[in-house]
């Protein structure tokens with residue numbers, strides 16, 4: 001896992017090292033990366049975009065080093081000299097003293113092999129103005145690889161939101177520490193490959209959150225002398241009329257993630273007595289399932305009938321670990337009396353896994369408002385519902401009631417297909433059933449689910465047409481590989 005920082009923490013790091021030549025180091029690192037990206041292009045011409053603040057200063061330093069290395073460098077500066085912060089002003093002067101020139105608009109009739117984006121970094125506080133929006137759109141239309149400095153211009157460092165328009169970079173060299181906005185919402189689509197340079201600062205402050213980019217804690221190795229009862233029993237309740245598959249997908253995923261026994265309780269009147277494709281699943285009357293299970297999932301395809309409400313009500317009052325998804329979340333949003341029970345539960349025993357639409361329903365706001373700050377939305381749900389929260393989507397956010405949060409780095413758009421969420425909650429339940437804490441199970445399941453999808457894409461199974469069932473099987477392969485090889 002890697003630390004993620006808030007703007008205030010990065011500012012504090014900058015201030016504590018104000019006399020350590022950080023901008024010079026940042027610009028030099030940018031020039032090194034730029035020239036390594038250009039290795040195959042001799043005599044390349046580079047466009048450097050320098051904005052009105054210190055991000056522009058980084059770009060001007062990079063421009064100077066690149067020019068000294070023999071590249072042809074065109075600098076476009078969008079600020080005003082008089083308003084530059086001191087370090088950036090020094091970089092501006094050094095560029096001119098070195099013989100560099102400054103333009104205020106894009107030079108016409110030139111072709112560049114690389115563009116260095118130093119318009120805005122972590123100081124972008126509002127939507128881009130018309131001038132910068134225009135420039136960003138022109139840059140994106142050129143089809144030239146872009147190296148963004150610190151964060152692609154136009155991406156909010158905290159939320160990954162596009163502020164009016166944003167540079168689509170092939171590479172982002174980020175300084176001092178990783179920013180959450182690089183990893184969730186629109187950040188990943190704009191940042192390309194991310195590189196970190198800590199500018200020689202080895203002592204970093206405590207992180208605000210964490211990027212989950214390696215498998216977190218795994219379940220213990222199995223004792224030789226174990227039996228099915230040693231690996232927990234998962235129960236899944238849902239599957240109203242026409243939605244039976246949701247429960248079966250969750251149940252099958254739980255089996256593949258190692259649950260000793262899996263029980264499925266289907267609400268549909270015409271429910272099958274057997275899963276023809278997975279005879280290991282035990283299909284029972286929904287109300288009876290909790291008595292067999294150590295970990296319960298409720299919600300996949302559950303519908304919003306009175307039966308569903310009363311089943312959920314009784315489940316919430318039981319002491320088992322509980323994962324709520326899909327319709328269970330819609331029911332929770334619609335029934336304040338159900339929410340009241342949540343806070344009587346033992347801490348750490350409830351997880352909820354909303355996608356942004358379900359999160360909006362739970363928080364009584366719009367989906368756009370949820371997405372505007374995914375970490376804040378997830379933390380709010382964690383607090384209000386006393387639950388471990390997975391806010392799903394590109395860069396799933398895991399938030400805990402005590403304020404800790406994580407952004408998941410695995411996964412891909414092949415997962416945007418029906419049934420993926422059902423598979424995720426089955427995996428969470430199975431891991432929790434194998435004696436992991438619910439928090440550990442959630443973190444591992446979210447990473448594993450995305451890593452399985454990534455592994456399938458690497459094999460050519462997706463992103464187009466990848467199915468949730470295939471993800472569950474691939475998750476089994478990875479879990480075995482991580483734990484037993």
Ligand SMILES: NC(=O)C1=CN([C@@H]2O[C@H](COP(=O)(O)OP(=O)(O)OC[C@H]3O[C@@H](n4cnc5c(N)ncnc54)[C@H](OP(=O)(O)O)[C@@H]3O)[C@@H](O)[C@H]2O)[C@@H](O)CC1
Nearest residue numbers: 014022023026053054055120121122123125126127128150
């Ligand atoms: N200081 C250090 O030690 C180090 C700093 N480093 C580098 O500095 C970067 C942070 O620099 P920064 O704080 O100067 O912010 P930056 O992103 O350049 O933009 C601020 C400028 O933009 C302006 N502005 C904002 N929004 C705007 C808008 N929508 N449209 C138009 N203007 C807008 C804003 O003006 P104002 O809000 O005052 O009107 C201000 O002039 C950081 O990302 C890293 O690259 C590294 O070198 C490491 C050492």
Ligand SMILES: Nc1ncnc2c1ncn2[C@@H]1O[C@H](COP(=O)(O)OP(=O)(O)O)[C@@H](O)[C@H]1O
Nearest residue numbers: 392393394411412413415416418419420421422
């Ligand atoms: N673009 C994406 N990048 C990464 N993960 C994604 C992406 N789209 C969807 N996912 C993941 O796929 C799953 C989809 O869940 P959900 O929307 O509940 O699907 P369903 O309700 O159809 O089962 C979530 O775990 C989500 O994080």
Ligand SMILES: [K+]
Nearest residue numbers: 120149151153
């Ligand atoms: K930038």
